[in-house]
Amino acid sequence: MLNNTLDVKNKDYAEIKDNLISLFNIIIEDNKKVNFSDIDEFRKMSIAIKAFDLVSFSMSLFAYSNYKMRKLSYYKTLAILNDAKYLALSSSSYMAQKINMFFMGLIEFEEGNYDVSLELIHRALNVSIEEYDFDEKIADIEDKIKKLNQKKIISEEKPSFAPNQTGEDPLIALLKVGRSIALETNLDNLLTIVAQEIKLALDADRCTVFLLDEEKQELWSKVALGMNTKEIRFDVNLGLAGHVAKTGETVNIKEAYKDARFNKEIDKKSGYVTKSILCMPIRNMSHQIVGVFQVLNKKDGYFTEKDEDLLIAIGSSAGIALENATLFNKQKQFIEEQKLLLSSFVDTLSASIDARDKITSGHSKRVTMYTMLICDKLNFDEKQKEVIRQASLLHDIGKIGIRDSVLQKEGKLTDEEYKHIQQHAKITYDILSKISFSKEYENVAKIAASHHEKYDGSGYFLKLKGDNIPLGGRILAVSDVFDAITSKRHYRSKMPIEKAIGILIKDSDTHFDKKMTDMFLSIEADKIINVMTTDSKTLDENDKAILNKYTLYDIYALMTEHNEREHTLEEERFVSTFLKYYNETEQIQDD
Secondary structure, three states, rough: OOHHHHHHHHHHHHHHHHHHHHHHHHHHOHHHHHHHHHHHHHHHHHHOOOHHHHHHHHHHHHHHHHHHHOOOOOOHHHHHHHHHHHHHHHHOOHHHHHHHHHHHHHHHHHOOHHHHHHHHHHHHHHOOOOOOHHHHHHHHHHHHHHHHHHHOOOOOOOOOOOOOOOOOOHHHHHHHHHHHHHHOHHHHHHHHHHHHHHHHHEEEEEEEHHHHOOOOOEOOOOOOEEEOOEEEEEEEOHHHHHHHHHHHEEEEEEHHHOOOOOOOOHHHHHOOOOOEEEEEEOOOOOOEEEEEEEEEEEEEEEEEOOHHHHHHHHHHHHHHHHHHHHHHHHHHHHHHHHHHHHHHHHHHHHHHHOOOOOHHHHHHHHHHHHHHHHHOOOOOOHHHHHHHHHHHHOOOOOHHOHHHHHHHOOOOOOOHHHHHHHHHHHHHHHHHHHOOOOOHHHHHHHHHHHOOOOOOOOOOOOOHHHHHHHHHHHHHHHHHHHHOOOEEEEOEEOOHHHHHHHHHOEEEEEEHHHHHHHHOOEEEEHHHHHHHHHOOOOOHHHHHHHHHEEEEEHHHHHHOOOOOOOHHHHHHHHHHHHHHHHHHHHHHHHH
């Protein structure tokens, strides 16, 4: 049922996307032929299947086509396009981002803001997508702008946010910056965006956005555009920025060296010559000062009252955005600390389970390491890996409910004892399902408890089959069995490596998902040995170089060829090096 649902969604997605591309072509060729209700319908359909990249696509089409028909003003159009930009970025869709920048460039072109248009067109050209290529159309617009520039229609002296054709004030044009920065939650990115926009808008040489650290009574910034400084931090009682932060006063200095408040020592150390300065407080919604704008050296003359108005225009929205980003940053840090605490707790719990039996000590740790190697082969992202890592560490927690006499028995288990030890999978699920994990970790219990399920449905405890077994559980099954048969147990020695690998190969598509065994057996041999010896010794660098060229598949092939061909000297070195480490691990366990 799940696969059928996915098929339907994929089919709907493809159809909506094709229709939007068709509308895109119509809009570019003749906007009058566009039916706005069609665009809105595809937007609703995109929302229904939660395809937010297509929602962004449809919103960009809607905004531009309505603007062209003069049903939307310039600023309302920008508002919709900024919302579309947010969806494009949050869905990580290069296609939606490119389309959004393209239409923004077209609108700025229509408004006569040719330099801004050209910058957006260049950005769109730099976004690489495979889904749909309209670089030729973008290049046409770029060519038109260049021709206008050659005809001197675009003045070389024209600032980035000059008045548009409708004669609107540049102060209003800059308000769109506020909407863009409100969408950014990464503090470093936000500082860069705000500083860049102010530097361009005021035609200044340098701009720094300082944040106020109330607790430390310091001003700090990681961004100082026009400088190489990575981070600036100083006492709030020092300098002009400190004065502005303390008093709330706006300082506009035409000649810095004639003003007693200016600290000349900074220029002496940096070699920079400060001429004019505009320094203004940043306030939040409660009108509290949260930082300071510091803009240096107006390129053409001095900072004017109009420049001050410009900063005031974006000051409130920037203040709110910066405060929100700071809070978001603190929340993110708190979450990371909680994750670290959870990870530490899980590691300790896992080690305590293994400690019940010295002979199996380190099993959960090694299984987790093998599992992470398979995840890397599958190119899982960090979130996927972390969920599976937690499940791997806790996969045997259910053994807490198994009797020591069974768990540590030397010799073969009776049928009754074997049934008893099988219960650990269900106990694992019962324990973990009662833990209040966050949403991203909600599948830990299912993954951990499914490591004894078999691909043909003959495993335990739920007798799941094939892809109904959680993917993490299918990976765990390979790691768990391999570590068990390549480690010493009460009732047997570790298995010869070629026999252990042979079991994984033979039982693919019955016990194991063949894709997972293929991934595991194609891992470089040095990484496998590194797991086996993780608690005993460090892999020699020369040996690592030898082992890194081969995989478990190679060791199996070389040790089961039955003299069909002579091994090369390099192959002999590989086999002997691998077996040296492999056999040493059992001797260590015996000790």
